[in-house]
Amino acid sequence: xxxxxxxxxxxxxxxxxxxxxxxxxxxxxxxxxxxxxxxxxxxxxxxxxxxxxxxxxxxxxxxxxxxxxxxxxxxxxxxxxxxxxxxxxxxxxxxxxxxxxxxxxxxxxxxxxxxxxxxxxxxxxxxxxxxxxxxxxxxxxxxxxxxxxxxxxxxxxxxxxxxxxxxxxxxxxxxxxxxxxxxxxxxxxxxxxxxxxxxxxxxxxxxxxxxxxxxxxxxxxxxxxxxxxxxxxxxxxxxxxxxxxxxxxx
Amino acid sequence: xxxxxxxxxxxxxxxxxxxxxxxxxxxxxxxxxxxxxxxxxxxxxxxxxxxxxxxxxxxxxxxxxxxxxxxxxxxxxxxxxxxxxxxxxxxxxxxxxxxxxxxxxxxxxxxxxxxxxxxxxxxxxxxxxxxxxxxxxxxxxxxxxxxxxxxxxxxxxxxxxxxxxxxxxxxxxxxxxxxxxxxxxxxxxxxxxxxxxxxxxxxxxxxxxxxxxxxxxxxxxxxxxxxxxxxxxxxxxxxxxxxxxxxxxx
DNA sequence: TCATTTTCAATCATTTTCATTCAAAAGGAA
DNA sequence: TTCCTTTTGAATGAAAATGATTGAAAATGA
Numbered sequence: 001x002x003x004x005x006x007x008x009x010x011x012x013x014x015x016x017x018x019x020x021x022x023x024x025x026x027x028x029x030x031x032x033x034x035x036x037x038x039x040x041x042x043x044x045x046x047x048x049x050x051x052x053x054x055x056x057x058x059x060x061x062x063x064x065x066x067x068x069x070x071x072x073x074x075x076x077x078x079x080x081x082x083x084x085x086x087x088x089x090x091x092x093x094x095x096x097x098x099x100x101x102x103x104x105x106x107x108x109x110x111x112x113x114x115x116x117x118x119x120x121x122x123x124x125x126x127x128x129x130x131x132x133x134x135x136x137x138x139x140x141x142x143x144x145x146x147x148x149x150x151x152x153x154x155x156x157x158x159x160x161x162x163x164x165x166x167x168x169x170x171x172x173x174x175x176x177x178x179x180x181x182x183x184x185x186x187x188x189x190x191x192x193x194x195x196x197x198x199x200x201x202x203x204x205x206x207x208x209x210x211x212x213x214x215x216x217x218x219x220x221x222x223x224x225x226x227x228x229x230x231x232x233x234x235x236x237x238x239x240x241x242x243x244x245x246x247x248x249x250x
Numbered sequence: 251x252x253x254x255x256x257x258x259x260x261x262x263x264x265x266x267x268x269x270x271x272x273x274x275x276x277x278x279x280x281x282x283x284x285x286x287x288x289x290x291x292x293x294x295x296x297x298x299x300x301x302x303x304x305x306x307x308x309x310x311x312x313x314x315x316x317x318x319x320x321x322x323x324x325x326x327x328x329x330x331x332x333x334x335x336x337x338x339x340x341x342x343x344x345x346x347x348x349x350x351x352x353x354x355x356x357x358x359x360x361x362x363x364x365x366x367x368x369x370x371x372x373x374x375x376x377x378x379x380x381x382x383x384x385x386x387x388x389x390x391x392x393x394x395x396x397x398x399x400x401x402x403x404x405x406x407x408x409x410x411x412x413x414x415x416x417x418x419x420x421x422x423x424x425x426x427x428x429x430x431x432x433x434x435x436x437x438x439x440x441x442x443x444x445x446x447x448x449x450x451x452x453x454x455x456x457x458x459x460x461x462x463x464x465x466x467x468x469x470x471x472x473x474x475x476x477x478x479x480x481x482x483x484x485x486x487x488x489x490x491x492x493x494x495x496x497x498x499x500x
Numbered sequence: 501t502c503a504t505t506t507t508c509a510a511t512c513a514t515t516t517t518c519a520t521t522c523a524a525a526a527g528g529a530a
Numbered sequence: 531t532t533c534c535t536t537t538t539g540a541a542t543g544a545a546a547a548t549g550a551t552t553g554a555a556a557a558t559g560a
Binding site for chain 1: 537538539540546547
């Protein structure tokens with residue numbers, strides 16, 4: 001029996017049932033227990049299935065959730081502090097835009113029962129916000145799994161019908177010369193538009209984003225204020241010449 | 251029996267009933283009391299359930315979900331069958347609108363890896379659909395906790411930029427004379443618009459909705475086709491004079 | 501309150517499964 | 531063929547899961 005064929009059989013069986021034991025698979029393919037183990041090891045590396053004690057189980061359908069949750073773990077305390085600092089700027093009656101992203105997400109818990117209206121392009125913020133008793137508007141648009149954002153013409157159109165007191169934007173890179181950048185051009189347009197529609201725009205960034213440059217430019221340094229945990233250094237000083245920076249300690 | 255499999259069984263049972271005793275679970279899975287205890291301990295750590303003296307109970311995530319989940323339970327088998335029947339109408343390459351609602355939600359599992367584009371006004375369908383590998387567009391709008399729908403001018407504006415091969419609409423009432431009705435006028439407008447933008451519009455309704463009249467009119471009987479589990483009777487016959495009805499058995 | 505019953509957490513012995521190693525078998529190239 | 535690499539199956543001790551047992555804790559009912 002060809003190795004590839006065996007792999008197919010294993011995956012096919014797992015598609016029908018949610019789990020399968022090593023012994024079932026061994027019997028079903030005619031291969032020995034050891035071989036099946038090796039197969040499962042390889043297939044797990046390829047993210048085709050998940051090994052469990054005694055066998056294997058289907059990979060959790062959610063192509064989306066894991067990515068976001070993984071990301072969530074990175075630099076978590078910093079993000080939480082930045083989110084808290086952002087929330088402190090919010091006043092009664094504010095109309096806010098909150099961009100999709102793991103850092104901006106940290107603002108949410110601080111909005112409980114605040115009298116604000118939130119517009120967001122993050123479809124998975126909605127349930128949380130409603131639960132906190134906040135009035136929520138979602139932009140339309142195409143749903144992007146990787147970042148959990150809504151993008152495209154519909155997102156931009158919907159945004160046009162709002163004006164914000166404050167907007168909180170996530171960003172992938174900031175560079176003294178190249179300004180704010182992010183990988184996806186369509187996301188960049190939405191961020192840019194939200195900034196333009198706000199009296200005050202805040203970019204939330206942990207220190208790892210400094211001097212990074214991504215593919216799509218969102219704007220120049222002066223186009224927004226910055227909230228970060230970056231410690232004082234020459235790069236930060238340079239940026240502070242151009243715009244206001246709120247520095248949080250962790 | 252695989253450990254993972256047992257965990258799934260436990261969670262599945264808890265999803266149906268609100269609580270389950272250790273003994274029930276032991277009997278149901280064939281595992282010993284000790285093993286079940288260990289399972290519950292682990293699953294509680296993962297926040298999948300809450301242990302209580304003598305067994306375990308469902309976890310309630312937040313203030314919002316319960317309402318919708320309660321509703322979910324009502325007439326569940328009927329809704330599942332109706333959702334399945336609706337999915338059978340879908341063809342390769344279709345552009346679909348799927349309305350927010352517990353009945354329309356039952357279509358989702360049948361969309362796995364189908365080559366379709368889905369537009370929806372239900373913000374909590376997005377993650378599921380992306381997980382199934384479907385391209386998703388969300389309408390904009392104000393998020394309504396009670397029904398999980400996006401409504402208002404932004405929703406209508408976003409919808410205008412699409413045309414659908416088929417739309418699947420949830421509805422609260424159908425009446426031979428008064429047509430389709432639903433409680434919220436803003437939701438009614440969205441439903442109406444989606445129907446207008448579709449080559450074929452389908453209203454999904456379990457039999458409890460017949461001869462019900464709600465506050466806001468969505469349209470006349472002939473404005474959509476109907477998918478229901480209503481058994482043959484005079485009321486259904488009357489309606490069938492006006493429009494096509496697909497009847498499912500449960 | 502107290503006594504009784506049920507459930508719980510901790511521990512132990514047993515069984516099952518796992519990762520690692522090694523040698524045989526099966527290809528592939530010169 | 532011979533030499534070399536890859537795949538396979540078996541063997542091993544280590545790790546994990548399981549079921550039974552026990553005294554402590556919690557619930558129950560008088």
